[in-house]
Amino acid sequence: MSEHxxxxxxxxxxxxxxxxxxxxxxxxxxxxSILTEKGYIxxxxxxxxxxxxxxxxxxxxxAQVVARAWSDPAFKTALLEDATKAVxxxxxxxxxxxxxxxxxxxPHRHNMVVCTLCSCYPWEMLGLPPxxxxxxPYRSRAVKDPRGVLADFGxxxxxxxxxxxxDSTAETRFLVLPMRPEGTEGWSEQQxxxxxTRDSMIGTGFPRKPGARS
Amino acid sequence: MDTEAAGHAAKAVPGVPRDDEGPVFRAPWEAQAFxxxxxxxxxxLFTWSExxxxxxxxxxxxxxxxxxxxxxxxxxxWLATLEHLVATKGVTTPETLHRYRDAWDHAADRTPHxxxxxxxxxxxx
Numbered sequence: 001m002s003e004h005x006x007x008x009x010x011x012x013x014x015x016x017x018x019x020x021x022x023x024x025x026x027x028x029x030x031x032x033s034i035l036t037e038k039g040y041i042x043x044x045x046x047x048x049x050x051x052x053x054x055x056x057x058x059x060x061x062x063a064q065v066v067a068r069a070w071s072d073p074a075f076k077t078a079l080l081e082d083a084t085k086a087v088x089x090x091x092x093x094x095x096x097x098x099x100x101x102x103x104x105x106x107p108h109r110h111n112m113v114v115c116t117l118c119s120c121y122p123w124e125m126l127g128l129p130p131x132x133x134x135x136x137p138y139r140s141r142a143v144k145d146p147r148g149v150l151a152d153f154g155x156x157x158x159x160x161x162x163x164x165x166x167d168s169t170a171e172t173r174f175l176v177l178p179m180r181p182e183g184t185e186g187w188s189e190q191q192x193x194x195x196x197t198r199d200s201m202i203g204t205g206f207p208r209k210p211g212a213r214s
Numbered sequence: 215m216d217t218e219a220a221g222h223a224a225k226a227v228p229g230v231p232r233d234d235e236g237p238v239f240r241a242p243w244e245a246q247a248f249x250x251x252x253x254x255x256x257x258x259l260f261t262w263s264e265x266x267x268x269x270x271x272x273x274x275x276x277x278x279x280x281x282x283x284x285x286x287x288x289x290x291x292w293l294a295t296l297e298h299l300v301a302t303k304g305v306t307t308p309e310t311l312h313r314y315r316d317a318w319d320h321a322a323d324r325t326p327h328x329x330x331x332x333x334x335x336x337x338x339x
Contacts, residue, residue, distance in 0.1 A: 021322045021331070024293065028243045030314035031250060031296055033333055034306050041253040049249035050242070052217055057239040128242055136330065169327060 047131065054128040062125035062175060063196035065090065066207075067189040069102075070180040080104055083175060087125075100125075103166060104177045105203070110157045111176045112150070112203030114142040115168035122173045126198045133202065143167065153204045176203040183210045223252055226262035227269065231288060244289040250296060259303055269295045313338065 021029065035041045050057075065087055069076040078086040083102040100122060103111040114133075115121060121129045132138050142149045146163040150156070157163060166174045178200040184192060187210075199205030217236065224230040224237045231238050239245040255262065272291045277283055300306050317337040325331045 021318060022243075024290070025243050026315045026318045026322075027293060027297070027311070028246050028250075029318045029333075030311050031293075031300070032246065033318075034310060034314055035250065035254070035300070038305060040257055040259070040305065041250060045253055046246065046249045049220065049252055050245045052220070053237065053239060053245050053248075056233070056235075056237065057242055057245050059240075123242060128245075 050128070051131065054130075057128045058123050058125075060125070060127050061087070061090070062122070062127075062198070062201045063193040064189070065102075065125065065175070066177060066196045066201065067192035069177055070184075070192050071189050076177075079177065099172045100175060101166075101172055102175045102177050103164070105179050107158075107161065107179075109162045109164055110150075110203065111164050111166060111174075112142060112146055113166045113168060113174040113176060114139045121168065122175060125175060126201055130198070139167075150204065153199070155205060176201050178203075178207050181207050181209055219256065220248075220252060223248075223255065223262060227266045229269075229273075229285075229288060231285060240286070240289070244292075247289055247293045247296060251292065254296075254300075259305070260299060265295070265299070268299055271295075272298065 032041070032043070032046065036043055065079070068090065069079050075086060075089075078089070079102045083100040086102075087100060103113075105111055121133070123129065138149065143165055146165050147157065150163070168174055178196070180192070181195055184195070195208040195210070197205055197207060200207045221236050224232050231240075237248060239248065251265065254260065255265065260268075269291060272295045273281075273283060276287070276291055276294075281287055297308070297311055301308050301311070314333075317333055318331070320337040321333050322331050324337075
């Protein structure tokens with residue numbers, strides 16, 4: 001695939017202040033509500049099926065992007081400068097949305113992304129959002145008490161590390177660039193990519209440690 | 215969740231995009247459309263052979279209209295098949311589908327970004 005700065009797809013009207021569903025998404029939602037009202041399907045059962053395939057949805061390019069940034073300082077610089085453009089240069093990534101911003105975790109700062117909507121969540125890179133990500137309590141609590149939310153996920157960030165919460169907008173989507181785990185010197189990009197979890201790219205988790213099983 | 219039923223569907227219906235482990239999806243809505251068909255099948259609304267025939271018919275019609283059918287549009291046909299079958303089985307009508315589609319569009323328009331989009335009676339007015 002060639003390089004695209006802006007890859008226009010099926011979102012027709014991109015206003016800043018309201019939500020947007022594609023024509024196809026509208027039709028799926030219409031079917032789902034009618035069938036639910038008539039008792040043919042149960043939303044919870046549908047969610048369970050979709051969740052069972054969460055690792056099978058979308059190209060999951062995020063892990064490759066992170067692994068490349070860990071291995072190639074020039075790519076990392078480019079990624080932090082303009083993530084949409086940098087990801088486009090990888091060639092195999094087709095639709096990352098127009099305004100992707102990569103934010104880097106350091107010993108001084110931990111980044112975490114919140115939003116309740118799929119439309120601002122870069123599922124092309126990360127796969128499906130987790131269910132809790134869409135729940136409004138997560139969003140509001142994450143803004144007020146990020147450390148508490150992280151603790152709920154079993155993630156403890158050192159006290160001296162600042163936690164920065166990024167709220168996606170309709171225009172901008174975020175990808176957290178986690179810190180490269182220690183003990184991975186000399187690893188190939190492919191090996192590194194296997195350590196990158198979805199949650200580490202949202203900031204609600206860390207990459208796997210070398211030797212840990214998934 | 216019963217991935218066995220999903221695996222069965224993927225085998226019974228020709229062309230379902232898959233890897234070694236089972237179905238794969240290009241976007242979340244594709245998985246939702248797949249899940250709807252799976253649920254309706256479990257409810258006994260259609261058999262997989264009936265579904266496969268209806269889907270083949272949709273694909274044939276789309277190809278006649280110029281669809282390149284490279285696999286990228288597979289779930290578009292899947293969705294059209296769902297809409298067609300629920301109407302022919304008398305579950306709903308094309309008009310109702312359209313009305314709900316418009317209502318969802320309205321709901322999305324009035325929902326500020328970042329809030330869950332929910333359908334309310336006012337969206338139908």
